[in-house]
Amino acid sequence: MTLRDSLYEKISQVIAELAGSLGVPDFSVEVPESIEYGDYATNVALMLAKSLGRSPMDIAEELAKKLTDERWEISVAPPGFLNFRFASTIRAAHIGTIIEMQDQYGANELLKGKKVIVEYTDPNPFKEFHIGHLMSNTIGESISRVVEFSGAEVKRANYQGDVGLHVAKAVWAILNKTSLNFKKQVERMNTDKEKAAYFGLMYAMGAKASESDEQTQKEVKEINKKIFDRSDPYINEVYDEGRKSSLAYFEEIYKLLGTKFDFSFFESKTGEKGKELVSEGLQKGVFEQSDNAIVFRGEKVGLHTRVFINSAGLPTYEAKELGLAVEKYELYPYDLALVVTGNEIREYFKVVRAVLQQLRPQLAENLVHIPHGMLRLKSGKMSSRTGDVMRAEDLLVYARVELVSRIHEIMSGEKDMWRAENQKTVEQVALGAIKYSILRQSAGKDIIFDFETSLSFYGDSGPYLQYTYARARSVLRKSDTKGDPTSRNKTIHEDSVALERYLLYFPDAVAEALRTYNPHHIANYLFHLSQKFNSFYAHEKIIGSERMLYSLAVTEAVAITLKNGLNLLGIETPEEM
RNA sequence: GCCCCCAUAGCUCAACGGAUAGAGCGUAAGCCUCCGGAGCUUGAGAUAGAGGUUCGAUUCCUCUUGGGGGCACCA
Numbered sequence: 001m002t003l004r005d006s007l008y009e010k011i012s013q014v015i016a017e018l019a020g021s022l023g024v025p026d027f028s029v030e031v032p033e034s035i036e037y038g039d040y041a042t043n044v045a046l047m048l049a050k051s052l053g054r055s056p057m058d059i060a061e062e063l064a065k066k067l068t069d070e071r072w073e074i075s076v077a078p079p080g081f082l083n084f085r086f087a088s089t090i091r092a093a094h095i096g097t098i099i100e101m102q103d104q105y106g107a108n109e110l111l112k113g114k115k116v117i118v119e120y121t122d123p124n125p126f127k128e129f130h131i132g133h134l135m136s137n138t139i140g141e142s143i144s145r146v147v148e149f150s151g152a153e154v155k156r157a158n159y160q161g162d163v164g165l166h167v168a169k170a171v172w173a174i175l176n177k178t179s180l181n182f183k184k185q186v187e188r189m190n191t192d193k194e195k196a197a198y199f200g201l202m203y204a205m206g207a208k209a210s211e212s213d214e215q216t217q218k219e220v221k222e223i224n225k226k227i228f229d230r231s232d233p234y235i236n237e238v239y240d241e242g243r244k245s246s247l248a249y250f251e252e253i254y255k256l257l258g259t260k261f262d263f264s265f266f267e268s269k270t271g272e273k274g275k276e277l278v279s280e281g282l283q284k285g286v287f288e289q290s291d292n293a294i295v296f297r298g299e300k301v302g303l304h305t306r307v308f309i310n311s312a313g314l315p316t317y318e319a320k321e322l323g324l325a326v327e328k329y330e331l332y333p334y335d336l337a338l339v340v341t342g343n344e345i346r347e348y349f350k351v352v353r354a355v356l357q358q359l360r361p362q363l364a365e366n367l368v369h370i371p372h373g374m375l376r377l378k379s380g381k382m383s384s385r386t387g388d389v390m391r392a393e394d395l396l397v398y399a400r401v402e403l404v405s406r407i408h409e410i411m412s413g414e415k416d417m418w419r420a421e422n423q424k425t426v427e428q429v430a431l432g433a434i435k436y437s438i439l440r441q442s443a444g445k446d447i448i449f450d451f452e453t454s455l456s457f458y459g460d461s462g463p464y465l466q467y468t469y470a471r472a473r474s475v476l477r478k479s480d481t482k483g484d485p486t487s488r489n490k491t492i493h494e495d496s497v498a499l500e501r502y503l504l505y506f507p508d509a510v511a512e513a514l515r516t517y518n519p520h521h522i523a524n525y526l527f528h529l530s531q532k533f534n535s536f537y538a539h540e541k542i543i544g545s546e547r548m549l550y551s552l553a554v555t556e557a558v559a560i561t562l563k564n565g566l567n568l569l570g571i572e573t574p575e576e577m
Numbered sequence: 578g579c580c581c582c583c584a585u586a587g588c589u590c591a592a593c594g595g596a597u598a599g600a601g602c603g604u605a606a607g608c609c610u611c612c613g614g615a616g617c618u619u620g621a622g623a624u625a626g627a628g629g630u631u632c633g634a635u636u637c638c639u640c641u642u643g644g645g646g647g648c649a650c651c652a
Binding site: 030033122441450 | 591
């Protein structure tokens with residue numbers, strides 16, 4: 001139980017007595033903006049004022065007496081806030097707790113014993129792995145870690161579109177747009193990356209060709225059908241090679257990004273299951289026939305009509321999504337299924353959910369869609385259809401190159417602080433910069449990405465947090481004694497008081513990230529913690545001071561918290577950088 | 578045309594209905610023979626407009642303006 005929880009519980013007890021039959025209002029225990037207002041504050045007196053017919057200040061005064069406890073000081077502030085300040089012994093004990101708990105600090109049991117499946121990334125074979133997928137992966141991985149940290153068993157799932165018109169377009173281009181022999185073409189390529197890029201290019205060509213040409217569209221549909229029923233040996237060959245090399249390339253990327261999927265779902269399979277569900281729904285009257293297709297009239301529930309089986313008898317993405325929900329549950333009977341995707345899918349997802357509500361109510365109940373914004377480029381739009389897309393690979397290469405040049409800038413300065421010029425650290429820091437730029441803002445909104453400013457190595461950035469961690473670790477390494485949280489005395493530096501206080505809130509940030517499925521609460525918290533630590537570091541010489549033992553304990557607590565928090569964001573923490 | 582999302586400093590973002598709206602970038606001025614200067618300190622600078630609900634609104638509701646996304650056989 002966190003300190004906040006114990007405070008909340010105590011207030012609830014006292015209010016229950018005071019309010020009697022009026023019941024306990026929905027009050028909050030929040031972190032005040034200013035340290036002058038203590039460690040936590042509650043608005044409960046303000047909430048009660050109306051129903052009790054008394055002034056808020058009056059109620060607050062009375063509550064202050066009833067809530068008296070040796071663990072905290074209480075003060076009352078207009079218009080009726082109750083402010084709590086924990087005793088210094090409690091703060092110091094908390095530093096001790098962090099050091100004891102190590103990598104478990106910040107964990108909670110909010111989802112203890114639950115089975116959760118998280119679906120994210122969802123790239124399509126035959127298309128590029130672009131920065132949108134990178135965004136989904138980064139957010140999904142972080143949410144998975146937060147859910148795990150809350151006591152749940154998590155399975156990571158990836159859903160890949162290995163059939164459908166986009167695949168048919170790529171195959172069409174290979175059949176019609178290249179004069180070179182397909183086999184020879186592919187044999188010449190050494191890596192899966194190269195092959196994947198080739199298929200991505202073919203897709204772009206196919207998409208462009210079919211855009212305005214009806215004949216091409218017709219041919220693409222025929223190929224789509226052939227892929228689906230595997231009736232043409234040559235198409236099978238092309239298809240199998242494309243699928244294989246795309247997926248192999250994606251695996252390389254997942255490894256680099258630090259994701260390990262437990263399950264891979266494919267549209268080729270969910271399509272069959274989806275078809276079964278649709279025919280079941282057709283019998284139950286959930287769907288209707290229209291122009292040879294099977295559709296759901298979403299207007300009935302305030303949504304819009306969508307096609308589930310097209311006029312060629314093939315399941316659309318909608319039907320596949322139904323199949324996916326069921327297939328997931330059969331493989332892993334979950335309590336909660338999270339699906340992380342771009343927010344352009346929002347409306348679509350509501351329709352699918354409405355259908356599932358009628359066919360498998362329980363599954364719909366436990367299905368939560370987490371839409372994230374798009375990574376847009378400041379200069380122009382992005383579309384894999386036109387080939388005008390930034391691949392995740394491009395961004396990584398850019399980040400590495402940019403980072404190395406910054407490092408050389410730093411090295412050429414007078415104070416050469418570069419410690420570890422090795423490829424692994426460069427990789428960790430470059431990735432840290434990219435992931436943090438995604439996770440630092442609320443996940444629902446678009447990210448306006450600009451090379452000049454978005455990928456920063458300074459200020460509110462991933463590398464700043466990594467740097468702060470490395471710095472704290474460096475201090476701890478240099479000291480030959482170990483910190484002691486019980487050595488706190490009255491001459492403590494004011495910056496370390498701010499740190500003590502702020503360290504209390506990490507579990508709150510984790511719980512908030514879970515509640516809202518939004519990791520940016522953690523990112524934000526870590527940045528503010530880092531600022532406070534760096535300020536402390538600049539103002540207080542830790543090693544050698546008379547309060548060294550306590551300062552070292554605080555430093556260790558900061559390092560542990562940063563490491564745990566960055567881990568939840570999927571960002572690595574090099575010891576030196 | 579209908580539906581959904583969004584609008585905070587020059588730019589990119591924070592702020593469970595709560596106290597003096599908080600950062601980064603950029604900008605101006607500084608940082609001691611000292612533990613890591615990817616750092617620290619200080620300054621200037623903002624809630625799109627109009628109503629409403631509330632003890633209290635950046636936050637909730639309505640309208641206006643401006644952006645983004647979606648709307649039957651793509652995923």
